[in-house]
Amino acid sequence: MVKHAGAKRGQTGSSGRGRSVGTGCGQTGSSGRGRSVIRLGAVSLRFERRGLFVMVLLVLGILAVSLASLLIGDYGISFDEVLASFMGTATDRLVAFFVMDVRLPRIVAGILVGAALGVSGALFQTLSDNPLGSPDIIGFTKGAATGALVVIVVFSGGTVALSLGAIAGGLLTAALVYGLSWHRGAPGYRLVLVGIGIGATLGAVNSLLVVKAPLGNAEMAIHWMAGSLNASTWNEVALTGAVLAVLAAVVCWQYRALGAMAYGDDSAIVLGVRAERSRLILMFTGIMLMSMAISLAGPISFVALVAPHLIKRITRTAGTALVGAALMGSLLVVSSDLVARRIFAPNELAVGVVTGSLGGIYLIALLAFEWRRRRQ
Amino acid sequence: MPCWRAVSLPAQDERTLRLAPKRASLVLCWRAVSSRVCRIAFVFLLSLCGLCLYGSIALALGGCGSAQGSAAIAVGQTRTVLDVNDQPIEAPVNPQRVVTLSEPTLDAALSLGVIPIGTTAGRGQSTPPAYLSDLAADIPLVGNVANPNYEEIARVRPDLILVDGTSINNDEVIAILEEIAPVVVCGYAGGFWQINLRITANALNRQEEAKQIEANYERHAAEVSAQLATPYENATFSIVRWQGTSASMILNELPPGRVLLDLGLKRPDNQNRNGRGHAEPVSLENLAEIDADYMFFGTLGGSSVDNPQAGGSADLEGAHAALREAVQMPGFAQLTAYQESHIILVDGSLWTSTGGPLLMNRIIDAVEEALL
Numbered sequence: 001m002v003k004h005a006g007a008k009r010g011q012t013g014s015s016g017r018g019r020s021v022g023t024g025c026g027q028t029g030s031s032g033r034g035r036s037v038i039r040l041g042a043v044s045l046r047f048e049r050r051g052l053f054v055m056v057l058l059v060l061g062i063l064a065v066s067l068a069s070l071l072i073g074d075y076g077i078s079f080d081e082v083l084a085s086f087m088g089t090a091t092d093r094l095v096a097f098f099v100m101d102v103r104l105p106r107i108v109a110g111i112l113v114g115a116a117l118g119v120s121g122a123l124f125q126t127l128s129d130n131p132l133g134s135p136d137i138i139g140f141t142k143g144a145a146t147g148a149l150v151v152i153v154v155f156s157g158g159t160v161a162l163s164l165g166a167i168a169g170g171l172l173t174a175a176l177v178y179g180l181s182w183h184r185g186a187p188g189y190r191l192v193l194v195g196i197g198i199g200a201t202l203g204a205v206n207s208l209l210v211v212k213a214p215l216g217n218a219e220m221a222i223h224w225m226a227g228s229l230n231a232s233t234w235n236e237v238a239l240t241g242a243v244l245a246v247l248a249a250v251v252c253w254q255y256r257a258l259g260a261m262a263y264g265d266d267s268a269i270v271l272g273v274r275a276e277r278s279r280l281i282l283m284f285t286g287i288m289l290m291s292m293a294i295s296l297a298g299p300i301s302f303v304a305l306v307a308p309h310l311i312k313r314i315t316r317t318a319g320t321a322l323v324g325a326a327l328m329g330s331l332l333v334v335s336s337d338l339v340a341r342r343i344f345a346p347n348e349l350a351v352g353v354v355t356g357s358l359g360g361i362y363l364i365a366l367l368a369f370e371w372r373r374r375r376q
Numbered sequence: 377m378p379c380w381r382a383v384s385l386p387a388q389d390e391r392t393l394r395l396a397p398k399r400a401s402l403v404l405c406w407r408a409v410s411s412r413v414c415r416i417a418f419v420f421l422l423s424l425c426g427l428c429l430y431g432s433i434a435l436a437l438g439g440c441g442s443a444q445g446s447a448a449i450a451v452g453q454t455r456t457v458l459d460v461n462d463q464p465i466e467a468p469v470n471p472q473r474v475v476t477l478s479e480p481t482l483d484a485a486l487s488l489g490v491i492p493i494g495t496t497a498g499r500g501q502s503t504p505p506a507y508l509s510d511l512a513a514d515i516p517l518v519g520n521v522a523n524p525n526y527e528e529i530a531r532v533r534p535d536l537i538l539v540d541g542t543s544i545n546n547d548e549v550i551a552i553l554e555e556i557a558p559v560v561v562c563g564y565a566g567g568f569w570q571i572n573l574r575i576t577a578n579a580l581n582r583q584e585e586a587k588q589i590e591a592n593y594e595r596h597a598a599e600v601s602a603q604l605a606t607p608y609e610n611a612t613f614s615i616v617r618w619q620g621t622s623a624s625m626i627l628n629e630l631p632p633g634r635v636l637l638d639l640g641l642k643r644p645d646n647q648n649r650n651g652r653g654h655a656e657p658v659s660l661e662n663l664a665e666i667d668a669d670y671m672f673f674g675t676l677g678g679s680s681v682d683n684p685q686a687g688g689s690a691d692l693e694g695a696h697a698a699l700r701e702a703v704q705m706p707g708f709a710q711l712t713a714y715q716e717s718h719i720i721l722v723d724g725s726l727w728t729s730t731g732g733p734l735l736m737n738r739i740i741d742a743v744e745e746a747l748l
Contacts, residue, residue: 075527094530097555102526215565215653216545219522223546230523231548347502348523 051315051324058327065335066107070099072342101234109232109240109296110334110351114303116244116293118311118329119251121304122322123286126262127279128191134305135170135290138195142202143173144291145225145299149206152221153213159236163243163295170291173198174283227298227352229337240296247292250285251322254278258322300352302359303329310362332359452535457579459561460540460571467558467579471536474580477524477553478543479505480569481562483732484576485538486511488585494518494532496543498690499729500676506690506725507738524549530556538576541565541653542730566629566653569732576732589733596737597638600744604639608747612644614668614713617728618675618698621705623658623666627651632672632727635739644668655728663707670747671713673699674724690724720746 035048070082075098077085084090085099121134128138135141147169151157157165181194210221223230251258257278260268265275290304310332311324336354343349454466475494476482482495486508495515498505504512518532519525521543529537537553540563544550553559560579563572570590577586613636615626626632628643629650636643646665658665675698676690699721702708713719726738 073527074525075531094556098527098530101555102552211657213652216541218652218654219543219565220545223522228523231546231552233548233551236548347497347517347520348525 048315048317051317051321054311054315055324055327058324058331061331062111062327062334065331065338066111069107069334069338069341070103072338073098073103105234105237106229106232106337107334109229109237110337111330112237112241112244113229113293113297113300114307114328114330114333115326116240116247116289116329117300117303117333118307118325118327119248119322120286120289120293121306121329122308122325123251123258123282123289124304125308126258127282127286129262130189130192131309132192132305133195134308135286136299136301136304137199138192139177139197139199139202140170140173140195140287140290141294141299141301141304142199142206143176144170144287144294146202146205146209147172147291148224148295149209149221152224153209153217156217159239159295163239163292166291166295167288170287171284173202174287223350224298226350227294227300227355228348228350229297230348232296236296240292243292244289247285247289250281254282254285255322258282297333298350298352300333301356303332303355306359306362307332454558455581457560458575460563460567460575461561463561465558465560465579467560468535469581471580473533473535475518475529475532475534475537475557477519477529477537477539478521478562479730479735480540480542480572480732481538481576482512482515483508483734484562484569484573485580487573487589487733488577488580488582490580490582491515492538493534494529496521496524498725501690501725505729505731507723507731507735511734524553526552526556529553536560536579538562538579540572541567564653565730566651569631569634569736573732593733593736596740597635600740600748601639603748604641604743608641611642611670612668613641614644614647614666614671615727616666616671616673617655617724618673618702621701622660623663623702624655625651625658625666626655626728629653630655631730631735632739635736635743638736639740639743641743660705660707663705664711667711668713669716670718670720671711672722672727672746673702673719674722674727676724676728690729692721692723694724695721722746 036052071077071079075094077095077099081090081092081095082099085096088096090096090099121136124133124135124138124140125131127133132138144166147165147167148162149165150169151162151165155161177191177195177198180198181190183190206225210218210225213221257268257273257275260271260273261275261278268275268278294300307329308321308325311321311328315321315324332355333351336358337351339358340349340351340354343354453469455469456464457467459465471490474485474490474492476485476492477496479496479498482492482505485492491511492515495504495512495517496519497503497517498508499521503509504515504517516532518528524544534557537557537559539550539553539559539561541561542563542565544553545565550559550561560575562575562579563569573586573589574583577583615632615636617624617626625647627647627649628634628637630653633643642648644667647668673695674690675694699719703714708714722742726735726742
């Protein structure tokens with residue numbers, strides 16, 4: 001498969017809108033604007049060139065910001081020293097330590113967290129068929145935070161316990177929200193309303209947990225709640241990365257079902273998708289993704305809501321964009337973390353504060369632009 | 377969906393669907409399975425696996441790197457000191473470059489005559505603690521309470537780092553700090569300031585000075601206590617921190633509460649207890665809980681983990697502004713202390729955060745000035 005992915009394009013698609021391209025396999029070719037097809041034996045891949053272009057840009061963006069994050073910091077480490085650290089030949093022990101054990105895990109954590117949040121948001125927005133149906137709006141993030149806070153405040157638990165608490169909290173909240181909003185069939189907008197209500201309640205529970213905790217735990221809890229990558233270590237990153245890889249596999253397994261369900265359960269069933277089962281599996285996966293992300297970095301706001309919207313608007317497509325949402329989420333978190341580290345240096349902001357502001361501003365700008373265009 | 381779109385039904389596919397539904401859907405399914413699922417699966421999995429692999433390689437490399445020259449910074453002779461958990465730590469015999477990452481350790485170090493080369497901003501403030509401005513204003517900041525900036529700390533090349541539970545409780549943070557210099561944890565949140573002072577003094581190798589400081593404090597408290605005993609025999613005293621629209625009480629276990637105990641001043645019954653190591657929030661419907669015959673009233677600035685640059689001041693000006701807001705709250709004007717004009721505005725950095733011996737002595741001075 002690696003070879004397939006890297007193989008040169010067999011046929012390129014049309015440049016004109018609506019012109020179809022003949023294919024070597026004698027099957028229905030791809031149509032529509034700007035699409036290309038790769039075929040290799042039985043395996044074929046169709047993609048839109050604009051989409052691919054955007055993806056490449058996003059990956060380059062992530063790489064650029066990551067490189068900047070590796071280079072920029074108060075300790076003053078030059079490019080040569082960063083390179084030497086990667087080769088294991090740095091002379092200053094602390095240079096190697098900051099590059100390899102402080103900056104790098106922090107960057108990787110940002111990429112993982114962003115990708116998980118982006119995919120989770122895209123999944124929920126598709127499944128709930130509502131652009132506001134992202135986990136941070138409908139209370140799931142708050143629920144996962146409640147679970148994690150119980151672990152921090154009541155049990156003084158470590159990393160693994162915190163992840164488990166977040167997952168349990170997220171699942172329970174999802175069950176509660178869906179249970180309350182289910183009324184003769186799929187919930188639709190009721191899901192968002194009930195979710196906002198449950199989220200508000202859980203927000204109060206979270207504050208109460210912090211207030212009633214002893215100072216040591218309360219301080220950890222507040223620090224965690226702000227959403228910070230300040231204490232990301234390789235152990236945590238590796239744990240989260242491993243779980244996310246499994247979850248990514250599950251998403252891929254259910255990917256076709258998700259695409260079909262975007263057109264409604266009836267169409268999906270016609271296409272041979274077991275809609276209810278797939279919905280459950282995908283929701284479970286989405287909650288796990290979000291919970292793993294927030295157990296690593298705290299409840300980073302807005303990424304899950306904004307990343308899928310941004311990628312849709314940039315690529316100008318309407319469907320579910322999982323890979324795009326993942327890349328966009330990663331770019332958002334990694335660059336926000338760089339801003340958070342540097343904007344008030346030597347003081348650090350929490351990354352959640354920056355994602356909230358940046359994501360919010362961008363989304364407002366996009367919506368305002370679109371609204372104005374529609375009125376014309 | 378950008379490039380691998382959800383199964384869509386473009387015009388041509390719809391036509392196929394009409395012509396031969398069964399075959400068309402099979403074709404659609406197969407295409408979807410063969411191309412999109414596999415492609416997505418592999419790209420995503422590969423990238424994640426790559427990241428993890430990269431991480432573990434980096435971990436291995438980093439591990440080698442740190443093993444090679446672990447004595448890069450530690451210079452000179454060391455001796456073993458115990459931290460608050462009785463863990464032995466190899467600290468320099470005569471630390472020259474000390475970084476304090478909490479208010480109590482900064483206070484204790486200054487009282488022992490050691491000027492740190494780096495410290496954290498006071499709680500809620502964006503400068504070193506305001507009550508120490510005469511001694512600490514010029515000490516460079518290397519982070520906030522609970523949010524140290526590792527690289528800035530390393531840049532000032534400390535040979536000893538002092539922290540305690542009022543600022544850092546996270547083992548991972550301490551593990552990172554230990555890479556930079558020996559770290560001594562000097563106390564718990566809500567613990568006795570004397571214990572914090574003793575451990576700090578031991579780490580700084582100045583045990584004799586610490587004993588002197590404790591004795592001086594006890595004498596100071598006893599003197600003022602004797603003068604307060606008669607005029608304030610039956611009065612009760614409340615300590616309140618007012619932030620925005622909410623009040624919290626300082627109870628017995630925090631430094632100002634301990635000062636009042638040491639001075640023999642009484643607390644109202646509901647405040648005469650130990651809290652949880654931080655100011656106890658009071659909801660507005662229970663505002664009467666903050667009442668007493670006299671009320672020490674202060675505020676901290678708005679700085680927090682969320683917003684380290686937030687304005688607001690912790691000094692008397694800030695307390696004035698906070699009182700103006702508090703009076704707007706229903707019920708505040710009915711409190712005994714307010715009705716009898718017994719609200720004593722105080723410096724919030726002194727009265728409503730935490731510190732060490734300097735803080736304790738300065739609170740006694742403040743009480744003396746306000747009541748005698």
